[in-house]
Amino acid sequence: MNFIVCIKQVPGTTDVKIDPKTNTLIREGVESIVNPFDSYAIEEGLRLKERMGGKVTVISMGPPQAESALREALSMGCDEAVLLTDRAFAGSDTLATSYTLACGIKKIGEFDLVICGKQAIDGDTAQVGPGIAEKLGVPAITYVKKIEEIDQARIKVERMMEEGYEVIETNLPALITVVKEINEPRLPSLKGMVRARKAEIHMWTASDIECEKSKIGQAGSPTIVNKIFTPPPRKGGEVLLGDPEEQAEKLVDKLRQAKVI
Amino acid sequence: MGIKIVDDKCTGCSLCVKSCPFGLIKIVSREEVGKPHPKYKKIAVIGEGCNLCGACLEPCPLEAILIEREEEKPRVDISQYKGVWVFAEQKKGEIQGVAYELLGEGRKLADELGEKLSCVLLGEGMDGAAKELIAHGADRVYQIEGSILKNFQDDPYTDVLSDLIQKEKPEIVLMGATVIGRSFASRVAARLGTGLTADCTELAIDLKARQLLQTRPAFGGNIMATITTPYNRPQMATVRHKVFKKAVKQENHQGEIIKESVDGKNLSLRTKLLDMVQDLTQTVNLADADIIVSGGRGLGGPENFNIIEELARTLGGAVGASRAAVDAGWIPYSHQVGQTGRTVCPKIYIACGISGAIQHLVGMQSSDIIVAINKDPNAPIFKVATYGIEGDLFEVVPALTKRLKEVLG
Ligand SMILES: Cc1cc2nc3c(=O)[nH]c(=O)nc-3n(C[C@H](O)[C@H](O)[C@H](O)COP(=O)(O)OP(=O)(O)OC[C@H]3O[C@@H](n4cnc5c(N)ncnc54)[C@H](O)[C@@H]3O)c2cc1C
Ligand SMILES: Cc1cc2nc3c(=O)[nH]c(=O)nc-3n(C[C@H](O)[C@H](O)[C@H](O)COP(=O)(O)OP(=O)(O)OC[C@H]3O[C@@H](n4cnc5c(N)ncnc54)[C@H](O)[C@@H]3O)c2cc1C
Ligand code: SF4
Ligand code: SF4
Numbered sequence: 001m002n003f004i005v006c007i008k009q010v011p012g013t014t015d016v017k018i019d020p021k022t023n024t025l026i027r028e029g030v031e032s033i034v035n036p037f038d039s040y041a042i043e044e045g046l047r048l049k050e051r052m053g054g055k056v057t058v059i060s061m062g063p064p065q066a067e068s069a070l071r072e073a074l075s076m077g078c079d080e081a082v083l084l085t086d087r088a089f090a091g092s093d094t095l096a097t098s099y100t101l102a103c104g105i106k107k108i109g110e111f112d113l114v115i116c117g118k119q120a121i122d123g124d125t126a127q128v129g130p131g132i133a134e135k136l137g138v139p140a141i142t143y144v145k146k147i148e149e150i151d152q153a154r155i156k157v158e159r160m161m162e163e164g165y166e167v168i169e170t171n172l173p174a175l176i177t178v179v180k181e182i183n184e185p186r187l188p189s190l191k192g193m194v195r196a197r198k199a200e201i202h203m204w205t206a207s208d209i210e211c212e213k214s215k216i217g218q219a220g221s222p223t224i225v226n227k228i229f230t231p232p233p234r235k236g237g238e239v240l241l242g243d244p245e246e247q248a249e250k251l252v253d254k255l256r257q258a259k260v261i
Numbered sequence: 262m263g264i265k266i267v268d269d270k271c272t273g274c275s276l277c278v279k280s281c282p283f284g285l286i287k288i289v290s291r292e293e294v295g296k297p298h299p300k301y302k303k304i305a306v307i308g309e310g311c312n313l314c315g316a317c318l319e320p321c322p323l324e325a326i327l328i329e330r331e332e333e334k335p336r337v338d339i340s341q342y343k344g345v346w347v348f349a350e351q352k353k354g355e356i357q358g359v360a361y362e363l364l365g366e367g368r369k370l371a372d373e374l375g376e377k378l379s380c381v382l383l384g385e386g387m388d389g390a391a392k393e394l395i396a397h398g399a400d401r402v403y404q405i406e407g408s409i410l411k412n413f414q415d416d417p418y419t420d421v422l423s424d425l426i427q428k429e430k431p432e433i434v435l436m437g438a439t440v441i442g443r444s445f446a447s448r449v450a451a452r453l454g455t456g457l458t459a460d461c462t463e464l465a466i467d468l469k470a471r472q473l474l475q476t477r478p479a480f481g482g483n484i485m486a487t488i489t490t491p492y493n494r495p496q497m498a499t500v501r502h503k504v505f506k507k508a509v510k511q512e513n514h515q516g517e518i519i520k521e522s523v524d525g526k527n528l529s530l531r532t533k534l535l536d537m538v539q540d541l542t543q544t545v546n547l548a549d550a551d552i553i554v555s556g557g558r559g560l561g562g563p564e565n566f567n568i569i570e571e572l573a574r575t576l577g578g579a580v581g582a583s584r585a586a587v588d589a590g591w592i593p594y595s596h597q598v599g600q601t602g603r604t605v606c607p608k609i610y611i612a613c614g615i616s617g618a619i620q621h622l623v624g625m626q627s628s629d630i631i632v633a634i635n636k637d638p639n640a641p642i643f644k645v646a647t648y649g650i651e652g653d654l655f656e657v658v659p660a661l662t663k664r665l666k667e668v669l670g
Contacts, residue, residue, distance in 0.1 A: 011282060087263075124460065124478070126443050130451070160440065165538050170531055179594075224488065225315055226489050231482070237647050260551075261669070
């Protein structure tokens with residue numbers, strides 16, 4: 001079977017800090033990582049391949065340096081990697097990103113299941129997975145925490161809801177987005193790393209994937225980021241002193257004054 | 262189109278470098294890049310991957326960074342689109358809290374624009390719910406009935422909402438940023454080819470440009486972005502739960518209910534909902550909870566979650582957890598708060614024995630009141646805490662439960 005995993009390279013959030021003087025983001029020693037949710041998507045793709053046979057292809061849209069994210073996926077055991085990279089893709093919002101990835105996936109060829117992360121930790125929208133499904137014309141199931149069953153023709157999964165989960169079945173081809181609970185991603189193997197270093201990454205531009213120019217990049221993006229600012233930092237808190245009973249009493253008083261209990 | 266450094270303005274002062282969330286700006290020698298200047302030796306260059314987010318514009322004291330956008334024309338006839346819509350999410354026939362919050366906020370936006378406020382309600386046997394929406398300020402309710410719509414499923418919901426939007430042409434469509442909203446809003450927007458802003462926490466109208474200003478946290482709440490959809494309609498947004506106040510009920514508010522039935526045969530339905538399972542360990546769901554009491558590694562073991570549960574029960578709240586507690590197997594993943602868990606914003610968040618790692622903070626730092634109980638005075642959680650209690654949680658938490666029981670009766 002053919003599994004396709006969509007991965008995004010994102011800045012590692014641990015080092016996103018706010019400079020208290022200028023109130024801007026500090027991104028020192030910039031480290032780019034595979035979006036954490038996408039590691040679960042890769043792992044799930046690999047497990048399905050091990051169970052069912054077939055091939056896992058990873059695809060990313062991004063600048064040339066996103067290649068390193070794809071090599072990481074290859075070192076974990078993915079078979080092929082595709083990078084959609086072109087200046088014409090710059091400024092894509094989730095609609096243009098979904099369209100572009102869908103064009104890339106169509107060019108890869110026949111597929112049974114597309115796996116995405118729940119969301120990317122930079123843009124944080126969770127919109128690209130369902131967007132790709134719409135553009136590919138396949139059903140989507142979001143927030144998947146477990147694949148209960150899968151065969152050549154259909155898949156049965158558990159989808160997280162606010163108050164529990166749903167058991168949902170659909171025919172393949174389909175798209176799912178996955179949450180952390182689904183698995184524990186493996187570490188790259190030494191052999192995998194050696195192979196990944198040498199492997200060829202398919203670099204496709206806008207003209208390679210036969211997309212309409214009006215639907216990619218900025219031209220294909222209905223939303224515009226008008227302004228970015230840092231939220232006002234939380235005011236320094238109040239420390240409640242005393243023995244545990246006194247502390248408890250003070251806290252309860254504060255909460256009652258604030259009329260929240 | 263694109264981003265540009267104005268060669269003769271940039272002094273190479275490097276103030277912009279830190280502002281780029283993607284770390285794309287580098288300061289290089291002007292000679293190296295063939296852009297000599299009589300006074301300045303250095304210049305900023307922007308690497309590949311810029312998404313034109315604009316974060317670097319403000320820090321530059323000389324306006325040496327420019328983002329040029331192509332002169333654009335509306336991509337649809339914007340004047341045809343009128344009115345504010347709220348998608349009224351229901352589960353088991355019950356309107357979800359977020360729908361009333363959207364009605365409250367939607368009313369303000371509609372009044373400002375001088376337009377009507379409408380609700381879209383999909384389900385089966387929803388007559389009572391439709392009246393309830395009118396009483397909460399809706400001028401019109403599109404009540405679409407059908408057994409296929411009883412429980413949420415992506416395909417038929419996408420079909421019905423997309424068709425209705427195409428037919429009626431609203432200017433603004435608001436949906437809850439819930440599992441349901443976030444799952445199918447994107448499909449609807451993709452089908453209509455319009456913009457969708459995710460997980461907004463602030464909405465405003467720019468009357469001059471007649472645009473919705475949609476403000477949302479990104480990078481796990483570390484930055485805020487204001488997003489617009491200038492050339493397409495409708496302007497769609499999912500809105501975070503518990504940010505806006507619920508609309509107040511006015512029994513005498515009048516409105517029109519447009520009731521239609523759909524035949525399942527004409528809608529696509531490629532998924533089959535086999536079961537809905539409630540997580541029994543969870544008394545109140547995290548997204549809805551006004552109060553959350555969370556436990557971390559400081560609890561020392563699964564059995565100690567009972568003091569957290571008791572405090573939560575006393576307050577009528579839900580139980581949350583750090584990833585450390587989840588990974589140790591002390592509590593199911595559905596309770597995890599943070600970057601790889603859930604994002605929550607209750608009125609009160611009580612963190613017990615949680616250090617406050619950034620991945621935890623991004624999931625809860627927009628809570629109204631944060632209480633931290635930790636024995637380490639240097640724990641980072643105290644930096645975001647409204648009230649900090651330094652002490653042993655095994656003493657403080659039971660004392661707190663006891664005190665609350667006395668006070669709340
Ligand atoms: C501050 C800020 C706010 C933004 N807000 C919005 C907004 O409200 N609406 C909007 O339409 N756009 C928005 N954008 C643009 C948006 O972030 C980009 O379009 C981005 O390419 C995709 O969105 P995401 O990061 O939210 O991904 P998500 O939709 O959260 O990603 C979900 C999954 O899709 C897959 N995926 C996502 N991107 C890629 C990729 N490039 N290559 C391969 N797989 C991928 C991954 O599997 C990922 O786990 C914003 C950008 C910024 C900087
Ligand atoms: C990609 C990635 C994603 C992540 N996602 C998440 C996420 O979604 N959510 C999340 O929570 N974490 C997440 N993490 C993990 C995060 O970095 C921290 O490791 C985790 O939050 C730590 O949990 P903790 O605070 O419970 O444990 P610790 O950091 O070990 O803190 C325990 C605290 O308890 C205090 N303590 C101990 N005993 C007592 C006592 N008797 N009384 C009072 N206080 C006591 C200690 O002083 C300490 O501060 C993620 C990490 C990565 C790399
Ligand atoms: S516009 Fe945004 S992504 Fe581009 S260089 Fe400036 S800060 Fe970086
Ligand atoms: S672009 Fe502006 S902030 Fe950046 S180095 Fe040049 S002058 Fe300084």
